[in-house]
Amino acid sequence: MKEKKQSGEKRYIVTYADPNTDVGTASKILNVSENNVANGVAVMETDAEFDSEILHFDGIGSTVITCSEQRAEELKQDSRVLAVEEDLEIFALGTLEDIQQEVDTLHEQDPYFQLAQEYYKQGFEQGKAESQRGLMEQLQKFLSGQNSGSGNTNGNGNAHSRTTTPTAFQTGVENPFHTPTLNPFLKTVPPPSILVQPTPWNISMVKAPAAWARGLRGAGIKVAVIDTGIAAHADLGVSGGASFVPGVASFNDDNGHGTHCAGIIAARNNFIGVLGVAPAASLYAVKVLKHNPLTGGASGMTSWVIAGMVWAMQRGIKVVSMSLGSASSPLLAYRNAITQLTNAGVSVVCASGNSFGSSFPWVNAPANSHPLAIAVGAININKAIAPFSSRGINGAGWNPVTLVAPGVSVKSTYPFPASGYKTLSGTSMACPHVAGAVALIKQKFPMFTPAQIKAKLIFSSSDLGVPGNDQTFGAGLLNCDKATL
Structure with a gap:
């Protein structure tokens, strides 16, 4: 053979x-x-x-x-x-280290940069207040139940309620030789824990929490991350996967790009780290890109990607997230593959590309190769288009940007160090926001076809840029709330 x-x-x-x-x-x-x-x-x-x-x-x-x-x-x-x-060779669409530093510098100069920290602080304080309130209510009920129908004595034999303030504290006089006799339970009460996990700014921006409030978290929906694989991480659960990189049997992520994208889709609501758009979705790791130790990037071949797409289709996966691309015209190989996936009920979400400002500023392949591909551009916290985000078309049959999502300085899961986190930029980071949103839509409307899901995303988006659909922002900013109504 x-x-x-x-x-x-x-x-x-x-x-x-x-x-x-x-x-x-x-x-x-x-x-x-x-x-x-x-x-x-x-x-x-x-x-x-x-x-x-x-x-x-x-x-x-x-x-x-x-x-x-x-x-x-x-x-x-x-x-x-x-x-x-x-x-053709195809590349992960996250920015490299030197570009990321430049993007971060520009981002920090943005007057809206502090909004991210404010969102986190507000969520933290809200969670803290709710946790303390709930803990005190439980404590009061416990004490009331212990006091009901029984007396209790202090060190002098005087009966008093467990909620009575000791004399030393009533007078404000501290006696170093006497410790009031209190309920032993009170001595073991730990500091209140945070029961409400803070929501990252990017997840708030796409209004995912509003969908969660209606019970939509992507439960039961299989999402394939066709990328560098997914590493074991405390904030992620991986249901399965495969590798289509020659000579590599494991779908473990030796680069970090795929793990980062996976966290944006479905990082767990487990009180640590970050949150994904669809925290209850089932993740599948499809490794089609290999790590380049010289550049820190990752690349693969078009045939590897198509193999991964076929694998996902054959296993009943309903959403594929592809944060990868090449600066090429639409390919019929991709078009044919996406046709078969969408016919099988699989929604295909692709990064639009990071090539704007180059000799190839248009939407990359595979995002440009099929009208039902959902091509995702990137914006920053100020809802301005990212300077690298590919846009526009260069001929007939060229699929344009569908919509945009946060893709500048997005924090997510990362394998180095183990179960770590990292901030990255790229249309690679924007794409998984939409993949997560598709999981929410699919949970709400299980009979929707990929065409109906794409239409739902378009008509529910929040318009940006010039009025109406345009070549830069597409239909506008992803809105998980409206998309799931």
């Missing part, structure tokens, strides 16, 4: 006109033995190296092959073939 890769050959994705093309038909079109065509998901899910394998993806009608440019051109002439596209 393994073929030696020849000099000058490249990796291509062959997309067939019939999405139901099976292995047998694909082998005939490619003019190879059926024995030389492997099940793409099954092979890539192992730790095998597969650079020269012919891999077919059942259910979406695509095959990955290694061949010469001439052979690729020949295949394009076959009427049964829709497209033959180079297997």
Whole structure:
């Protein structure tokens, strides 16, 4: 099955006109033995190296092959073939360390920067007050119950209530040689704990708490994070996953990007760390990007991403979050894959890209490749568009920005140190806010199709920028409250 890769050959994705093309038909079109065509998901899910394998993806009608440019051109002439596209490299869309420092500096100069800290402080104080109030009420009930129908004596034999203030405290005179005899229970009362977890500014901005108040937290909804994997973290629960990175069997996150995105979607409401938009959603880690130790970034190949998408579809996952992209025109391979996922009831949420200001300022692939893809741009705490956020289109069939969400200086879960937290920026951070919102919508409206869910997001968004839908903000800011009504 393994073929030696020849000099000058490249990796291509062959997309067939019939999405139901099976292995047998694909082998005939490619003019190879059926024995030389492997099940793409099954092979890539192992730790095998597969650079020269012919891999077919059942259910979406695509095959990955290694061949010469001439052979690729020949295949394009076959009427049964829709497209033959180079297997492009794709990147995680979070900012690198040096860019992040620059973004943070600009953010701190923003007059609205203090709002984030104020939101946290308000939540903390509110939680503290409610916790103390509840604790005192319980304490008073306990004391009243203990005092009912019985007397109690102090050190002098005088009966008094447990709530009677000792003499030393009534007079304000402190006797260093005498400690009033109090109920032993009072000596063991711990300081009041915070029972209400503070809500991060970004989660408040998209109005997720309003949906939570109506019992919507994403319970029962499976969300796949197609990224660098997800690390074990005290603030996260991972229900399963797979790796499609060659030679890597584990879906553990060795980069941090996927773990950060996962926290924005579904960090638990467990009184520590941060909160996700849909804290009760079920997370699945689909590793398609590998860590680059030289740059700190992460990248993979388009075929790896498509394999991850097929895996998610086959397992009944209803939301995929893809904070990744490449500065390329729409790809028919993505379009075909997204068509099959949405037909199966899977909503596809993608980062719009971080390439604005470059020679490719438009929405990146895969976000640009299908009209039902939900393309997410990034804004800051002041609701201004992030300077890096890709926007606009460059031709027909180019999916534009759908809406925006917080993507500048967003704090979330991170694996370094273990169960840590980190602040990052990028459309990568905006995308999972919307993925979490889709989980909330899906919980509220389980029969909604991906088309209905996208429409719900658009019509419930809070308009930003010029009135109406525009190329920068799309429909506007994500509004989880209205989207779930």
